[in-house]
Amino acid sequence: MGWFDAFKKKQEPEKLAEGLEKTKKSLFSKIAVAVAGRSTVDAETLDALEEQLIASDVGVHTTLKIIERIEDRVAQDKYLGTDDLQRLLKEEIKALLSDADEHDFKATQGPYVVLVVGVNGVGKTTTIGKLAHQLTQEGKKVMVGAADTFRAAAVDQLQVWADRAQVPLVRMQEGADPASVAYESVVRAVKEHVDVLFVDTAGRLHNKVNLMNELSKIKRVMGKVLDGSPHEVMLVLDGSTGQNAFEQARQFTAATEVNSLTVTKLDGSAKGGVVLGISDQFTIPVRFIGLGEGIEDLRVFDKEAFVDALFEE
Numbered sequence: 110m111g112w113f114d115a116f117k118k119k120q121e122p123e124k125l126a127e128g129l130e131k132t133k134k135s136l137f138s139k140i141a142v143a144v145a146g147r148s149t150v151d152a153e154t155l156d157a158l159e160e161q162l163i164a165s166d167v168g169v170h171t172t173l174k175i176i177e178r179i180e181d182r183v184a185q186d187k188y189l190g191t192d193d194l195q196r197l198l199k200e201e202i203k204a205l206l207s208d209a210d211e212h213d214f215k216a217t218q219g220p221y222v223v224l225v226v227g228v229n230g231v232g233k234t235t236t237i238g239k240l241a242h243q244l245t246q247e248g249k250k251v252m253v254g255a256a257d258t259f260r261a262a263a264v265d266q267l268q269v270w271a272d273r274a275q276v277p278l279v280r281m282q283e284g285a286d287p288a289s290v291a292y293e294s295v296v297r298a299v300k301e302h303v304d305v306l307f308v309d310t311a312g313r314l315h316n317k318v319n320l321m322n323e324l325s326k327i328k329r330v331m332g333k334v335l336d337g338s339p340h341e342v343m344l345v346l347d348g349s350t351g352q353n354a355f356e357q358a359r360q361f362t363a364a365t366e367v368n369s370l371t372v373t374k375l376d377g378s379a380k381g382g383v384v385l386g387i388s389d390q391f392t393i394p395v396r397f398i399g400l401g402e403g404i405e406d407l408r409v410f411d412k413e414a415f416v417d418a419l420f421e422e
Contacts, residue, residue: 124400124406124408125400125408125414125415125418126418126421127376127400128375128376128398128400128401128406129375129376129381129400129415129418129419131376131377131378131379131381132165132375132378132379132380132381132382132419133381133418133419133420133421134379135165135379136165136381136382136419139161139162139164139165140158140161140194140195140198142157142161143157143158143160143161143194144157144158144191144194147191148190148191149189149190149191150179150183150189150190150191150193150194150197154191154194155176155179155180155183158176158179158194158198159172159173159176162175162176162382165379165380165382166351166352166380166382166383166386167382167383167385167386168352168355168382168383168385168386168387168389168390170386170389170390171205171385171386171389171390172386174205174389175198175201175202175205178201178204178205179194179197179198179201182197182201183197195420198420199416199417199419199420202385202416203412203413203416205385205389206385206388206389206412206415206416217337217340219298219299219335220252220295220298220299220303220304220305220306220335220338221304221305221306221340221341222295222298222305222306222308222331222335222338222339222340222341223305223306223307223308223339223340223341223342223343224291224308224310224324224327224328224331224339224341224342224343225237225307225308225309225310225343225345226310226312226324226342226343226344226345226361226365226367227312227344227345227346227357227361228312228357229260229263229311229312230312230347231312231345231346231347231357231373232345232347232373232374232399233309233310233312233345234263234266234267234270234309235270235373235399236343236345236371236373236397236399236407237253237267237270237307237309238267238269238270238271238273238274238404239270239399239404239405239406239407240307240397240407241253241270241271241274241276241307242270242273242274242404243404243405243407244304244305245274245275245276249304249305250301250302250303250304250305251274251276251303251304251305251306251307252276252277252278252279252294252297252298252301252303252305252306252307253267253270253271253276253277253278253279253294253306253307253308253309254278254279254280254290254291254293254294254295254306254307254308254309255267255268255278255279255280255281255290255309256287256288256290256291256294256308256309256310256311256327257287257309257310257311257312258281258282258283258284258285258286258287258290258311259283259284259287259311260283260311261283263309263311264280264283267280267309268280273404277297277301279293279294279297281293287310287311287323287327288323288326288327288329288330289330290308291308291327291330291331292330292331292333292334294306294308295308295330295331295334295335295338296334298335299334299335308327308331308339310323310324310327311323320360320364321363321364321365324364324365325365328342328365341368341369342365342366342367342368342369343367343369343370343371343396344357344358344361344362344367344369344370344371344393345370345371345372345373346358346370346371346372346373346383346387347372347373347374348372348373348374348375348378348380348381348383348384348398348399349374349375349377349378349380350380351378351380351383352383354372354383354387355383355386355387355390358370358387358390358391358393362391362393367391367393368393368394369393369394369395369396370387370388370391370393370394370395370396371395371396371397371398371399371407372384372387372395372397372398372399372410373398373399373407374399375398375399375400376399376400376401376406381419384398384410384415388412394410395410396409396410397409397410398410398415
């Protein structure tokens with residue numbers, strides 16, 4: 110995973126379990142409803158489970174795939190009891206996530222450039238600040254570009270995080286061309302031998318055509334300065350919004366070539382199931398998940414650890 114290998118080594122499993130506690134309780138209560146009064150995994154049990162997974166914001170598309178996988182398992186063993194259902198569900202969710210496409214994040218010659226996209230309020234700025242902090246702690250040289258020039262508050266907020274992480278911020282006057290900021294950010298990152306450059310963008314969805322044109326322009330000017338950049342287009346989603354996160358993913362993946370996802374605000378919500386659905390449906394790897402306000406609470410998404418935490422007794 111290139112620059113971010115070191116993050117994973119420091120992650121504590123108990124912190125993940127704590128951050129997913131609300132989702133875990135919600136998921137298990139829904140499974141309990143699905144199997145109440147039943148002794149075998151039959152068609153009625155699976156229908157009830159399907160309903161409860163959808164209610165857990167896993168999404169219809171992914172839920173149907175999970176149910177189909179469990180149906181195949183049940184068909185092989187006619188005597189599976191409801192006590193086996195939790196184990197089956199855990200195994201099939203892990204298998205489903207493993208089927209999602211993996212993106213190979215390799216170190217680059219020169220700055221590794223990350224274009225960060227997403228609607229306002231999902232935690233883009235906070236995510237950039239936390240990543241910048243963690244990378245500087247690992248000895249990397251980081252720079253941030255403030256290409257969300259339509260809101261002065263966005264640039265000021267990014268400045269606060271840049272100061273906190275002690276990294277330079279490339280900014281222009283309010284209303285400046287976002288592509289110009291992106292261009293200047295890459296120029297400076299190359300000149301100053303930066304390891305990782307994060308470029309923030311405006312989060313508007315009211316006109317998809319304008320969004321697409323703007324993001325395309327930003328990517329085009331970056332590529333003129335540094336061939337192959339941006340190397341990563343990271344879409345930040347607010348996990349607490351449930352199905353709205355799916356719609357945002359649809360909009361942004363249609364507007365630009367997103368190749369990584371970060372899902373924030375999972376600790377305060379019972380909607381953690383959205384991570385499973387988004388990872389599966391869009392075949393884009395979830396890169397990071399946010400489990401709190403602390404600067405260390407943004408962590409690398411580990412599929413195995415995530416599912417284990419959800420099903421931990």
